[in-house]
Amino acid sequence: MIDELHDDKLKDLELKANQIRQLIIETLVEAKSGHSAGPLGMADIFTAFYFHILNHKPKNPDWEDRDRLVLSNGHICPVRYAAMALSGYFPVEELKTLRKLNSRLQGHPHRTSLPGLETTSGPLGEGISQAIGMALAARLDNKKYHIYCIASDGEQQEGNTWEAVMFAAKYKINNLTLVIDRNNIQIDGFTENIMPLESLRAKYEAFNWEVLEVDGNNIRAFVDAVREARAIFEKPTVIIAHTIPGKGVDFMENDYRWHGKPPDKEEAEKALWELRTLQGKIVSEHK
Amino acid sequence: MLNPDLKLNPKLFDPDVEVKPTRHGYGDGLVALGEKNPNVVALTADLAESTQAHKFAEKFPDRFFECGVAEQNMAAIAAGLGVSGKIPFVSSYATFSPGKNWETIRTTIIYNNSNVKLAGHHAGIMTGADGSTHQATEDIAITRSWPGIKVLVPCDSIEAKKATISAASIAGPIYLRFTRDKTPIMTTHETPFEIGKIQTFWVTKNPIVTIFVTGYMLYYALLAAKELDLEGIQVLIANVPTIKPLDEKALLTLAKNTKAFVSVEDHQVMGGLGGAIAEFTVKNIPIPMEFIGLQDTFAESGSPKELIEKYGMGKDSIKQAVKKVIARK
Numbered sequence: 001m002i003d004e005l006h007d008d009k010l011k012d013l014e015l016k017a018n019q020i021r022q023l024i025i026e027t028l029v030e031a032k033s034g035h036s037a038g039p040l041g042m043a044d045i046f047t048a049f050y051f052h053i054l055n056h057k058p059k060n061p062d063w064e065d066r067d068r069l070v071l072s073n074g075h076i077c078p079v080r081y082a083a084m085a086l087s088g089y090f091p092v093e094e095l096k097t098l099r100k101l102n103s104r105l106q107g108h109p110h111r112t113s114l115p116g117l118e119t120t121s122g123p124l125g126e127g128i129s130q131a132i133g134m135a136l137a138a139r140l141d142n143k144k145y146h147i148y149c150i151a152s153d154g155e156q157q158e159g160n161t162w163e164a165v166m167f168a169a170k171y172k173i174n175n176l177t178l179v180i181d182r183n184n185i186q187i188d189g190f191t192e193n194i195m196p197l198e199s200l201r202a203k204y205e206a207f208n209w210e211v212l213e214v215d216g217n218n219i220r221a222f223v224d225a226v227r228e229a230r231a232i233f234e235k236p237t238v239i240i241a242h243t244i245p246g247k248g249v250d251f252m253e254n255d256y257r258w259h260g261k262p263p264d265k266e267e268a269e270k271a272l273w274e275l276r277t278l279q280g281k282i283v284s285e286h287k
Numbered sequence: 288m289l290n291p292d293l294k295l296n297p298k299l300f301d302p303d304v305e306v307k308p309t310r311h312g313y314g315d316g317l318v319a320l321g322e323k324n325p326n327v328v329a330l331t332a333d334l335a336e337s338t339q340a341h342k343f344a345e346k347f348p349d350r351f352f353e354c355g356v357a358e359q360n361m362a363a364i365a366a367g368l369g370v371s372g373k374i375p376f377v378s379s380y381a382t383f384s385p386g387k388n389w390e391t392i393r394t395t396i397i398y399n400n401s402n403v404k405l406a407g408h409h410a411g412i413m414t415g416a417d418g419s420t421h422q423a424t425e426d427i428a429i430t431r432s433w434p435g436i437k438v439l440v441p442c443d444s445i446e447a448k449k450a451t452i453s454a455a456s457i458a459g460p461i462y463l464r465f466t467r468d469k470t471p472i473m474t475t476h477e478t479p480f481e482i483g484k485i486q487t488f489w490v491t492k493n494p495i496v497t498i499f500v501t502g503y504m505l506y507y508a509l510l511a512a513k514e515l516d517l518e519g520i521q522v523l524i525a526n527v528p529t530i531k532p533l534d535e536k537a538l539l540t541l542a543k544n545t546k547a548f549v550s551v552e553d554h555q556v557m558g559g560l561g562g563a564i565a566e567f568t569v570k571n572i573p574i575p576m577e578f579i580g581l582q583d584t585f586a587e588s589g590s591p592k593e594l595i596e597k598y599g600m601g602k603d604s605i606k607q608a609v610k611k612v613i614a615r616k
Contacts (some may be wrong), residue, residue, distance in 0.1 A: 070367075078552040110398065110399075110402050111370070111399050111400070112399070116309075119366070119367075119370075119392070119395065119399060120368070120394055120395065120398050120399035122394065123390055123391075123394050125359070126359075126366075126391055126394060126395050129359070129360045129362075129363030129364045129366075129367065129395075130363050130364070130367035130370075130395055131367060132364050132367060132368050133363065133364040133365060133366060133367020133369070133370075133371065133373075133375075134367040134368070134371045135367075136328075136352065136364070136367070136373075137367070137368050137371030137372060137373050138369060138371070140328070140349070140350065140373070141372070159359070160359040160360055160363065160391065163355075163357035163359060163360030164353075164360050164363070166355065166357070167354060167355070167357070167360055167364065170355075171352075185465045193567070233481075
């Protein structure tokens with residue numbers, strides 16, 4: 001059961017999301033390569049998962065009955081790593097090792113390198129299938145844990161995605177909830193220019209899925225959507241989460257050029273200042 | 288003569304030697320596993336009957352997943368099952384899986400170290416009339432270059448069953464290669480089998496060449512050895528059902544013993560059994576070697592017998608290769 005979000009908890013989570021965004025910037029500037037826009041845009045959803053939705057034990061990452069969170073678009077891993085570190089899977093200082101030699105934090109997630117990762121990902125379109133495999137295993141074993149899969153909108157262009165979507169409908173996979181980060185950008189530009197995806201809702205409905213849409217940067221709305229998804233048993237359910245890529249950093253928001261690059265030192269300072277002052281709204285740091 | 292220690296089929300050289308496709312051994316092995324281990328599951332991409340996985344499907348419908356014509360999805364679903372305590376067997380034609388879905392397997396099964404067994408069927412020109420689109424002749428090369436995988440190529444349906452059953456008892460990704468057409472039964476149920484071991488099927492007193500064979504072509508090599516014997520040329524024939532990890536200890540002993548090698552496989556000569564052996568010998572004990580297999584070409588439609596003759600892989604080609612390698616010693 002996922003609890004309803006009360007005001008105090010929501011406030012906590014919003015602060016956590018801000019902290020995660022700062023960690024993303026700090027991690028990326030240290031790594032000198034990596035993706036900025038996606039991780040920032042998904043900070044609210046990852047906060048909701050790691051600090052409210054998931055039934056998990058950060059100190060016992062292999063706990064058999066844990067909920068599984070599969071990240072299909074592995075390139076947004078800085079947000080996952082930050083959320084994992086903050087929830088106690090590994091020390092926050094380790095984030096500085098991202099993309100460096102001998103690190104457990106590979107440039108794209110490698111399951112056997114870091115306890116708490118459920119899959120190895122990076123090449124797109126493979127996460128939903130793997131999540132289905134986990135859902136089938138849970139079904140065969142009569143296990144109650146739930147499988148969540150986060151996918152990008154860009155990877156809806158992969159054929160493998162639709163193979164998986166067809167399969168899930170055929171086998172009525174209802175212990176899996178898919179979340180699509182609909183941020184409208186991919187590495188070469190806007191999704192609707194590169195290869196139009198709309199109507200994404202109609203596509204999933206035509207494939208016999210239940211479709212929910214939500215503001216993915218609104219933690220309460222997202223938690224409510226997941227609660228609703230968990231109450232649907234007849235079909236697999238997808239939550240199309242509309243997010244703002246680069247959310248929280250004014251000069252990155254909605255700019256696809258930030259999909260695949262990190263901030264330099266100066267940009268990082270500016271980004272961190274924006275996050276600490278909520279884009280200048282908190283005056284004490286403004287001067 | 289046939290190695291008496293291995294309890295091989297005594298009727299091996301009879302004209303009416305029993306023939307059976309290796310894929311049947313896979314199907315029987317799967318059923319045996321299903322009865323023994325509730326964690327064994329099977330998947331196919333619209334090729335249940337051709338891969339013989341339908342036998343498992345009929346007995347264990349809840350543990351069988353028909354993915355439709357979608358090999359990438361099948362591989363990644365298996366990856367998810369394999370990290371969740373299941374032992375999935377992925378059944379398709381080798382040109383499609385691990386051919387078409389190569390990167391999916393690389394990322395989600397091999398690099399991810401998921402406990403998945405990949406069964407590639409219709410391997411080699413033995414696939415015959417379907418033509419080169421369906422004759423997998425590069426699958427050994429593209430699988431054995433993956434770190435950490437094991438690659439198994441059984442020589443007959445009995446060994447195929449043993450290999451299938453053994454694969455389930457070893458954790459981690461394994462590739463198993465099977466053929467479509469009926470091929471001679473060379474082993475018996477009593478013949479020992481162990482993953483990672485080379486076995487000398489044909490032994491002579493003073494051998495001067497070792498012929499290494501993987502898969503059903505062992506039969507052609509045995510026919511060649513028998514004729515060579517009559518011509519006064521003594522050879523050893525080694526069955527290599529495990530191409531990775533290679534039995535290096537046996538290779539070294541045989542290299543010291545015979546000082547010349549011939550490899551025989553229904554696969555491109557690049558990157559397959561011969562390539563694997565050559566990588567080892569060049570580094571450790573350089574000796575002359577000849578390679579029987581497809582010589583950097585696609586084959587075509589035809590009966591397996593016709594194709595093996597046309598592409599220089601039959602008994603006479605093996606004999607020629609032996610003579611050639613002796614001349615190079």
